[in-house]
Amino acid sequence: xxxxxxxVAINTGGGDAPGLNAVIHGAVHAARSLGWRIFGIRDGYxxxxxxxxxxxxxxxxLRRSTVRDISHLGGTILGxxxxxxxxxxLTKQADGSMKEVxxxxxxxxxxxxxxxxxxxxxxxxGSLSIANKLQKKGxxxxxxxxxxxxxxxxxxxxxxxxxxxxxxxxxIDRLHSTALSHQxxxxxxxxxxxxxxxxxxxxxxxxxxxxxxxxIPYQIEKVAAHLRRKHLEGKPxxxxxxxxxxxxxxxxxxxxxRERGCADRLGGIGETVTAQLQELTARExxxxxxxxxxxxxxxxxxxxxxxLTFGAAAINALSNGMEGVMVALNPPRVDCVPLxxxxxELKLVPGDNEFVITSRALNICFGDAD
Ligand code: F6P
Numbered sequence: 001x002x003x004x005x006x007x008v009a010i011n012t013g014g015g016d017a018p019g020l021n022a023v024i025h026g027a028v029h030a031a032r033s034l035g036w037r038i039f040g041i042r043d044g045y046x047x048x049x050x051x052x053x054x055x056x057x058x059x060x061x062l063r064r065s066t067v068r069d070i071s072h073l074g075g076t077i078l079g080x081x082x083x084x085x086x087x088x089x090l091t092k093q094a095d096g097s098m099k100e101v102x103x104x105x106x107x108x109x110x111x112x113x114x115x116x117x118x119x120x121x122x123x124x125x126g127s128l129s130i131a132n133k134l135q136k137k138g139x140x141x142x143x144x145x146x147x148x149x150x151x152x153x154x155x156x157x158x159x160x161x162x163x164x165x166x167x168x169x170x171x172i173d174r175l176h177s178t179a180l181s182h183q184x185x186x187x188x189x190x191x192x193x194x195x196x197x198x199x200x201x202x203x204x205x206x207x208x209x210x211x212x213x214x215x216i217p218y219q220i221e222k223v224a225a226h227l228r229r230k231h232l233e234g235k236p237x238x239x240x241x242x243x244x245x246x247x248x249x250x251x252x253x254x255x256x257x258r259e260r261g262c263a264d265r266l267g268g269i270g271e272t273v274t275a276q277l278q279e280l281t282a283r284e285x286x287x288x289x290x291x292x293x294x295x296x297x298x299x300x301x302x303x304x305x306x307x308l309t310f311g312a313a314a315i316n317a318l319s320n321g322m323e324g325v326m327v328a329l330n331p332p333r334v335d336c337v338p339l340x341x342x343x344x345e346l347k348l349v350p351g352d353n354e355f356v357i358t359s360r361a362l363n364i365c366f367g368d369a370d
Contacts, residue, residue: 218367
């Protein structure tokens with residue numbers, strides 16, 4: 001049954017990803033063409049939960065004119081946060097201490113008071129898990145899969161991934177000549193959290209000699225032996241791509257920071273691997289951390305189109321009476337999958353993935369190679 005929808009909200013949560021503005025553009029055009037009003041919530045849910053922080057309004061009406069020139073821009077015009085979980089918000093107490101407080105009822109109340117009939121939540125696994133909980137508490141939610149990490153089950157692609165991989169590939173391409181000139185090992189650390197998609201795709205595209213991903217724990221001695229062998233065979237330099245979540249056999253991920261109310265911050269494995277490879281190969285080594293550069297800049301054409309399509313598809317899903325689903329790329333179409341299922345983490349399956357097989361064929365080491 002189609003509900004009577006007149007006004008919808010859209011928000012962007014978690015780390016930004018190129019293509020967010022294209023999603024907003026697509027959703028606004030689709031909503032306006034149905035005669036619906038559409039409002040953006042500033043900074044995740046903060047615009048509704050902390051209205052006093054927004055003198056110009058925490059809820060912004062989005063018109064065609066607002067989004068006319070944004071789909072090629074990186075970032076998000078609405079702002080985002082990864083500290084904004086309404087179910088578990090770090091809140092300052094009267095005595096100055098910080099406490100995690102469930103403010104979801106307050107948020108739902110605010111959605112109702114503002115006569116918002118549905119919510120389009122654009123996010124990765126964290127933001128979509130929040131969206132799923134809101135759906136269970138009675139809010140009509142449609143999720144849109146965003147993350148450069150591409151680690152969401154049920155969609156072939158998340159928007160942002162293609163831009164991140166394209167930029168990482170360009171950076172690694174550039175490192176070949178300087179690595180060759182100095183006959184060095186250059187280790188490139190890329191983002192991706194607990195999945196190796198960015199490392200794998202950019203490493204393959206940019207002809208790395210070794211790619212270390214979380215799904216295949218590495219043995220540094222084997223990586224060093226692989227590079228030494230290639231050196232003896234005549235390749236005077238090496239490029240190693242390391243996913244930030246890569247870990248040695250029997251070891252854990254390298255953390256930069258652990259903070260209450262936030263996901264763990266990964267990072268630092270690149271420097272460790274660089275020092276170890278220099279020691280084991282006796283070759284000068286350098287580390288380049290691409291970090292947030294992978295999230296910045298303009299989305300590629302693929303991410304713009306994916307974003308526009310996802311935004312329009314989210315509105316289309318609502319107009320077809322759907323809720324509690326995430327729009328998903330399932331070529332040749334964009335369809336909807338239950339949010340519950342969509343938030344599962346998607347990792348590479350070693351040995352079961354054609355890219356892993358390609359890597360073997362190209363003699364690219366995964367750290368466990370014989
Ligand atoms: O999930 C996207 C992502 O860029 C990860 O690849 C990375 O680990 C994390 O976000 C970094 O988050 P922050 O912006 O909080 O440093």
